[in-house]
Amino acid sequence: MSTIVSLPDQATAKLPRKSYLNEEYGIKSWLLTGDHKRIAMLYLMSITFFFVIGGMLAGLIRLELLTPPSDLMATDTYNKVFSMHGIIMIFLFLVPSVPATIGNFLIPLMVGAKDLAFPKINLLSWYLYVIGGIIILAAMVLGGVDTGWTFTTPLSTHYLNTHVVTAAMGIFFAGFSSIFTGLNFIVTVHRMRCPGMTWFRLPLFVWGHYATSIIMILGTPVLAITLVLVALERTINIGVFDPTKGGDPLLFQHLFWFYSHPAVYIMILPGMAVISEVISTFSRKRVFGYTAVAFSSVAIAVFGFLVWEHHMFIMGVSQYSALVFSLLTMLVAVPSAIKIFNWSMTLYKGSITFETPMLYAFGFIGLFTIGGLTGIFLATLGMDIHLTETYFIVAHFHFVMVGGMLMAYLAGIHFWWPKMTGRMYPEGISKVSAIVTFIGFIVTFFPQFLLGYLGMPRRYAAYPPDFQVLNVFSTAGASILGIGYLLPMLYLPWSLIYGKIAGNNPWQATGLEWQIQSPPLTENFTEIPVMDHEAYDYEWLANKTQHEVQTVG
Amino acid sequence: MSHISPVLWQFLVHWLKQFAIFPPEASTIAPYADALYFALVGMTITGLVLVSSMVLIFSIRYSKDRHPEAVQIEGSTLLEATWTLIPLGIFLVFFVWGALLYFRIFNAPPDSMNVYVVGKQWMWKVEHPGGQHEIDALHIPVGRPIQVTLISQDVFHSFSIPAFRVKREAIPGRYTTVYFQAKTPGKYHLFCTQYCGTQHSGMIGWVYAMTPEDYRAWAAGSTSGASLAQNGERLFASMGCNACHSGDAAARGPSLANIYNSRIRLADGSTMVASEAYLRDSILNPSTHVPAGYAPIMPTYQGQISEDGLIDLVEYIKSLDSNYRVQQMMNKSEISSAQEAPVGNTAPAQGVAKP
Amino acid sequence: MLPGGVDPHAHPAFLRHHFESVAQQREAASFGMWVFLLTEIMFFGGMFAAYLIFRNWYHPAFVAGSNTLDITLGTTNTAVLIFSSFTMAMAVYSAEMRRKGQLILFLLCTIVLGLVFLGIKGVEWHEKYVEHHVPGMGFSIQDFVHPTNPKAIPLAPDMAEKTQIYFSLYFAMTGMHALHMVIGVSLLFFLVALASRGAYTEGHIMPIENFGLYWHFVDIIWIFLFPLLYLISRYR
């Protein structure tokens, strides 16, 4: 592949004799490992599994919506399908996607540590995730839940007789998994940085994950207690959310969204973190406005806690407080804009190449801009009245979550694939799949904006025939999209055996993780590194490479 | 075109006919909402064009072939300030614009005609003050502001009329209101947009916006005989309310005449306006707001009256208010034909002191 | 030199391989514990928010509900828990001083006090069960509408219904608190077992210190629960 930067060690690269992958063999050495890289791989596999399930459910949704009446499945089946789709995709796929896989793999490498601060807790958090996942799967197999992913009371507490408590407990476990991941990251970033690694020498990837961890730690427990209260309400009939007993169903909304709005930033900040690395590497340039990008991550995390009520604008909250929250929502949108502009400016006077991760990153920028700006529609009070609970919302959040985060996730997986496995993915076909994904995505979700403005309500198993045209487009797009996601699932495993050997630093990137062998040793660094330059210092890298060429080859 | 099969062809034609990208502007609010929408679309397109042209131009101009050596740039405070402040300014404009529209939609003008809507799994029950009941349908005259007072009997529902660009949640245990004024006669979708269980997607109906004449004819034709206030009066007697609320000075309960929309002094010294919500709550949770000078002896009717019954009672108590009566009469005389007796004339119950 | 005389650059057996020094390990562990306590604050925070709202809405019901709690038991329990916090603090001190016997003694004291707390709590809950004041288990409002206590002000039936909200919160909050206590006491047994093998008196006191933080946190939660649940308008 001509576009891959050629390297001193690329031509002669061999897989290292010893690495974290072959340090020990056997199932047990994986299931009891404390190594953050192995745990990341465990996560990668389990997350992919749940993504496939969630994706198949999405396929069912789209098939059902091909025609107006609910002909493929009964309405309550449909309700279970979209609820499980939402629950699985959010709690079992998107929340852990980048942080638990790529983040887990990279944070210690990037701060120059041998492992995360608490390896056992890291492993525990994977087990919690798996337990949560199994419980949710059990809920699905035993008959499903049909609450939607939002568990709206009193519907979920008193009017449904599906496995609400089971699903809630599954989410409870998955939530604690996410808390422990966040805890580990925060402590690692504060306490395990190598000598010379000051805060402002940290890669932006670490900043993004630091901000994410803040939300995980402070937001997730509120979701946990809310779900416990829902479960108690269902099982022993306490009445805090039940209007007939004097409780307040809006209180549930407040507590739920106190987590779930910040959670959408759990779902995007790690993606943004990936994009910073990718853009910088492939334009061979320092990220424009490093401090602004770093601080905007933290700003998003902090301001993210102040805006949850924008999900409740027509639910009977006080109009004055709606005003406050609308204003705050406008403020939280600004840091995202700052990031987008800084990334665009990073390209200016760069030396740009277009490897697959970069294509995904471009996809991210475009789609997230649309998704984010349509968020402004929803934050605008008067407009939200018309748009809320319609397909406009569905389009908005798929643009930010699928167009944004999922693209970033794929960018990250491709970008660090050589580091994780020691082998390159096939560049040609992966570019094709990036482009297929992009096209499929637009065809799937763009029509949903129009549908939303036309007024098609979300969570409808059957809809009036007026809306069919756009729905057919959407379904057609989803099949293209499915292929776009299927391809990496085929060629990435293929490349494990047949891929070209990557060498230490196939992208000529500056991060610490690229200066060691790929795949890395179990202990990451043979001796603790000393950071003596800024992040994204390409001159330092050039000098180093030159030095290596002189001494090695 | 011969190679396109006839079925497919029909499908295409059908589609093209059905194709629309925004719903009819059938209410007075709709143009305002659409204006805001197009402004927002404009902002999105501007933003997108700006960002994507930056990305495109730079990646062409500075691709590795053309620009092999990257120039390292730190950043620029001036630029950061620009792209912080300009988007912020734009967003704030939309905040103000949106807020104005929000208050407009949720606060009805005082002379609007009131319609009650009760949501339950999975139907909309509409009750007109004149006593017309409908299910999953709403008949309204064009050209009159209409206030819909919503409540739910079970779970959250959401009352949505896309053609009017309005929507409001029906909440269990609390009244919410939304207001609109239809512009063009026609038949429009009515959706439940809040997920409410199995038949959520079946909780749909139609809104019929009619010319005032048609509406009058419809109202006269479909009245059930008794207005809501009259039903309420009957309930008031049958539930034994008049035992205490007889209006006498010696009665155990306060007189309910003229209390609607008046300022009530409560036993704890605060005051409250007796809105519909207050009246409803006084019947279900009497001890949460005890008017000054009375003992909290009124029993709770929680679980004994349906939401429909509560609406009847509330309408009855409202009809005891002379101002409201006059207004209702005006509504009536404007809308309903002369043969139909205005509610106010029959409303005052025996024994209730006239103001 | 660290307390207990460990050289921070020495590599004792308890130093995990991925840490550079004992100091780093120690700082990471205590910071980690504090971050965990943050999540605990927010976990209980959700219930405190609910409490705040309903207390304002249904104040009379909260007063009536609160006045049925046994204040003697409540105050005793508060004192018991504060004492257990003290013994726990002393346990940490003993570990720092490398006094094994003293450490075990204080840990045992803490266990006993914790169990006493749970026992008293159990008695109180049982009382509520007998009085039909447990939501969802034959909850009855009779005691509030027709109080047996002549000093208590009878509630209107609709307000009396709302005592159920009070008791829901009472059981949710004290229940969650007690759950934390149960977890704490169970952990204490482990700590005692390990301490008697001398695990914490060789300079490796982090587990004891962190457990202390947890225990004090549980104590703090109770310090707030006590006035909020037991002490509403007691003068009635």
Add this chain to the structure above:
Amino acid sequence: MSEKIDPEHQEQHIVGPPVYLTILLCLLVLTAITTGVAFIDLGVFNAVIALAIACLKASLVVLFFMHIKYSSRLLKMTVLAGLFTFMLLLTLTMTDYISRAWGMW
């Protein structure tokens, strides 16, 4: 480590039994006070005093039993961050509950 000047790190400080005993005594006295005060009718001040005393007790526990007084700035900030977020939850939720009934009295 010790020669480095870094606000995040600080030498461990051992707190002795005298301090613990004093705190224990304070806590018990405060418990007695808060229980006693609850039996006097002070109107809204009952709640205020009860909460103030609870906060005071909690601070004593945090500062001395939990050694925050002697800990690094990082740990102090951590405690504050928790309180801050909890207050956010309360105040912003209350913006809704307080103003919901505006215009009704």
